[in-house]
Amino acid sequence: MHFGPHLLLAALEGLVTSAVLALTALGLSLVFGVMRVVNVAHGEFFMLGAVLAWAISTAISGHPALGFLAALVLAPLIVGLIALVAERLVLRRLNYNPEATIVATIGMLYIIQQLALTFYGPEARPVEPPFSYRILLPWFGYSGYKLSIIAASALLLVATWLVLTRTKIGLIMRATQYDSETAQAFGIPVTKVYAGVFALGAMLAAVAAVLIVPISQAHYLMGQDPLLLSFIVVIIGGLGSLRGTVVAAVLIGLSDGIISVFFSPTLAKIIATLLVAMVLVFRPQGLFGTTSR
Amino acid sequence: MKDASPAKPYALHLGVIALLFTLSFVLPEYHHGLLARIMVLAVFAMGYNLLFGYVGLLSLGHAMFFSAGLYGAGLAVIHLGWSVPAAFAAGFACGALLALVIGLLALRTSGVAFMIVTMMFAQVFYLVILYLAAWTGGDQGMVVPQPMRVLVLGSTSLDLTNPTVRYMSALTLFSIVLLISLAIVRSGYGRVLVAIRENEERTKMLGYDTFSNKLAAVVISGSICAASGAAYALLFGYVGSSFASVQYSILPLLWVLLGGAATTLGPLIGTLFMYYVIDVASGYTSAYLLIVGIALILLVLFFPRGILGSIRQRWLGWLP
Numbered sequence: 376m377h378f379g380p381h382l383l384l385a386a387l388e389g390l391v392t393s394a395v396l397a398l399t400a401l402g403l404s405l406v407f408g409v410m411r412v413v414n415v416a417h418g419e420f421f422m423l424g425a426v427l428a429w430a431i432s433t434a435i436s437g438h439p440a441l442g443f444l445a446a447l448v449l450a451p452l453i454v455g456l457i458a459l460v461a462e463r464l465v466l467r468r469l470n471y472n473p474e475a476t477i478v479a480t481i482g483m484l485y486i487i488q489q490l491a492l493t494f495y496g497p498e499a500r501p502v503e504p505p506f507s508y509r510i511l512l513p514w515f516g517y518s519g520y521k522l523s524i525i526a527a528s529a530l531l532l533v534a535t536w537l538v539l540t541r542t543k544i545g546l547i548m549r550a551t552q553y554d555s556e557t558a559q560a561f562g563i564p565v566t567k568v569y570a571g572v573f574a575l576g577a578m579l580a581a582v583a584a585v586l587i588v589p590i591s592q593a594h595y596l597m598g599q600d601p602l603l604l605s606f607i608v609v610i611i612g613g614l615g616s617l618r619g620t621v622v623a624a625v626l627i628g629l630s631d632g633i634i635s636v637f638f639s640p641t642l643a644k645i646i647a648t649l650l651v652a653m654v655l656v657f658r659p660q661g662l663f664g665t666t667s668r
Numbered sequence: 669m670k671d672a673s674p675a676k677p678y679a680l681h682l683g684v685i686a687l688l689f690t691l692s693f694v695l696p697e698y699h700h701g702l703l704a705r706i707m708v709l710a711v712f713a714m715g716y717n718l719l720f721g722y723v724g725l726l727s728l729g730h731a732m733f734f735s736a737g738l739y740g741a742g743l744a745v746i747h748l749g750w751s752v753p754a755a756f757a758a759g760f761a762c763g764a765l766l767a768l769v770i771g772l773l774a775l776r777t778s779g780v781a782f783m784i785v786t787m788m789f790a791q792v793f794y795l796v797i798l799y800l801a802a803w804t805g806g807d808q809g810m811v812v813p814q815p816m817r818v819l820v821l822g823s824t825s826l827d828l829t830n831p832t833v834r835y836m837s838a839l840t841l842f843s844i845v846l847l848i849s850l851a852i853v854r855s856g857y858g859r860v861l862v863a864i865r866e867n868e869e870r871t872k873m874l875g876y877d878t879f880s881n882k883l884a885a886v887v888i889s890g891s892i893c894a895a896s897g898a899a900y901a902l903l904f905g906y907v908g909s910s911f912a913s914v915q916y917s918i919l920p921l922l923w924v925l926l927g928g929a930a931t932t933l934g935p936l937i938g939t940l941f942m943y944y945v946i947d948v949a950s951g952y953t954s955a956y957l958l959i960v961g962i963a964l965i966l967l968v969l970f971f972p973r974g975i976l977g978s979i980r981q982r983w984l985g986w987l988p
Contacts, residue, residue, distance in 0.1 A: 413780055413783070413784070465965055465969065468969055469968060469969065473779065473780050474726050474779075474780070474783070475968045475972070477726075477728075477780070477783060478921065478925070478964055478967075478968045479964065479965050479968050479969070481918055481961075481964055482960075482961040482962065482963070482964030482965035482968075483961065483965065484961070485957040485958065485960050485961030485964070486958055486961035486962060486965075488957065489955045489957045489958040489961065490958070492955070493955055493958075603791070606784065606788075610784070639799075641795055641798055641799045642799060644795055645792055645795045645796060645799060648788050648791050648792045648795070649788075649792050651788060652773075652785050652788040652789055652792065653773075655777060655781055655784060655785050655788070656773050656774065656776050656777060656785060657776070659777060659781055
């Protein structure tokens with residue numbers, strides 16, 4: 376293969392990564408933006424989504440698309456419910472204190488990871504894709520399913536954006552994000568909004584995981600990389616800024632895809648992590664964000 | 669912090685050291701070895717506590733200082749054939765230097781950003797260790813050869829693989845660091861650190877240079893953690909990348925929270941307690957991370973002051 380098609384392939388792979396990353400990071404960003412909580416367990420909600428997708432799709436016999444669709448609906452709902460319980464039992468009692476919640480979500484990370492290891496096991500298990508149509512390009516064939524991930528993610532992102540900007544729920548969320556005390560004074564049930572946002576954030580991660588699991592397998596440690604990458608995306612995009620999050624996800628996903636085709640993945644990670652740490656040190660509002668209040 | 673007489677805290681700390689010294693001759697072999705390890709790790713926790721407990725800076729990256737000491741000392745022995753004191757000094761210097769650089773960068777941020785930045789620098793450090801597998805042994809780690817682990821003092825030579833020598837070396841390091849941290853906490857400098865924790869703006873207004881005070885705290889804290897890491901490499905003979913992973917940044921936080929943040933003896937009690945809980949639990953289940961997770965959540969929910977913190981609040985106000 377020549378350099379051009381090679382680059383195209385890398386870019387396509389990068390776009391798939393970006394699509395999944397944008398959804399995961401959007402969840403993290405919403406939780407941070409509205410609740411000011413850094414959810415270290417976010418990657419574990421992602422992992423739970425994938426593991427549940429495997430469990431659901433193997434439980435349902437028949438055409439693989441049937442099991443996959445059931446997983447796409449059920450897995451995020453279950454993960455959302457788990458997140459809701461965690462929020463009620465732990466985060467609310469801590470009054471959403473930023474530092475205490477980080478320690479608590481680290482605890483959740485260990486608990487979820489260990490339970491997944493105990494009940495799901497250390498194996499990596501595949502989920503069959505709902506369809507296996509290959510699109511033939513002049514240089515290589517490309518999985519139609521991967522392209523549909525990009526489309527599905529774009530659809531979900533637009534839907535989330537519409538909910539946030541055009542509906543009353545979105546208005547309430549933005550009001551809470553802007554000033555939770557004033558929102559409370561105007562009769563907005565702030566703790567309910569927080570619970571909903573935390574569940575929504577976890578569900579976004581779970582959806583992303585269900586989408587990716589037919590091409591990457593479910594494993595109990597798979598939450599680590601998405602967590603780190605989501606952090607990177609949220610920081611580059613500006614903590615709490617949604618448009619920045621999406622732009623940064625595309626940027627990071629593309630460069631991750633392209634860099635890891637041409638360089639050692641460990642070196643790529645070292646450079647990316649170091650760069651992001653420097654961004655946080657010297658430009659804490661992110662590359663696209665405005666100055667925080 | 670009341671201090672009616674300086675004698676009481678010093679008597680207590682010397683008593684603890686004396687107790688640990690006596691235990692060396694009483695304990696059965698298994699617990700003897702375990703306690704030596706716990707004392708070295710308690711030094712790590714004390715270094716962490718200095719920054720987290722007294723200055724209120726929550727770092728999620730202290731594994732990098734511990735492993736800077738670990739690798740600094742271990743690799744100096746393995747690759748350069750340095751003697752034990754020189755290797756220890758190398759590890760210590762690596763940690764101090766790293767802490768200075770990280771402090772200069774990370775202290776430009778505060779709060780949540782500080783936690784994330786320290787975690788990311790630690791992650792970079794961890795990945796660099798994996799990347800330089802040719803020298804560091806990658807994720808397999810390396811064993812420090814036994815014949816090299818001999819401390820030559822004048823005409824006597826001490827074999828660090830001997831259990832008693834190992835225990836006494838660990839106790840020596842532990843005692844020195846404990847007394848140093850007690851002295852720091854009771855000094856004027858320690859009070860400035862607590863003032864920064866309580867209200868940084870006001871401390872600044874009173875004319876203290878909070879940045880350089882915090883930077884000094886990061887360097888002291890990082891150096892203590894590096895000393896612990898260097899001692900770990902030389903006493904237990906293993907250098908591995910798992911000590912640089914995120915988990916080893918979380919563990920000292922857990923130990924300090926459990927024992928009581930901003931208490932001088934809390935780190936020892938927290939490390940001791942958690943180590944034994946995990947040791948006992950691993951007899952029944954391999955899921956020890958579950959216990960770590962539950963302990964973290966229960967601590968922040970119901971017991972944010974830790975064991976010694978609660979005792980100080982209820983009964984012993986003079987506890988440093």
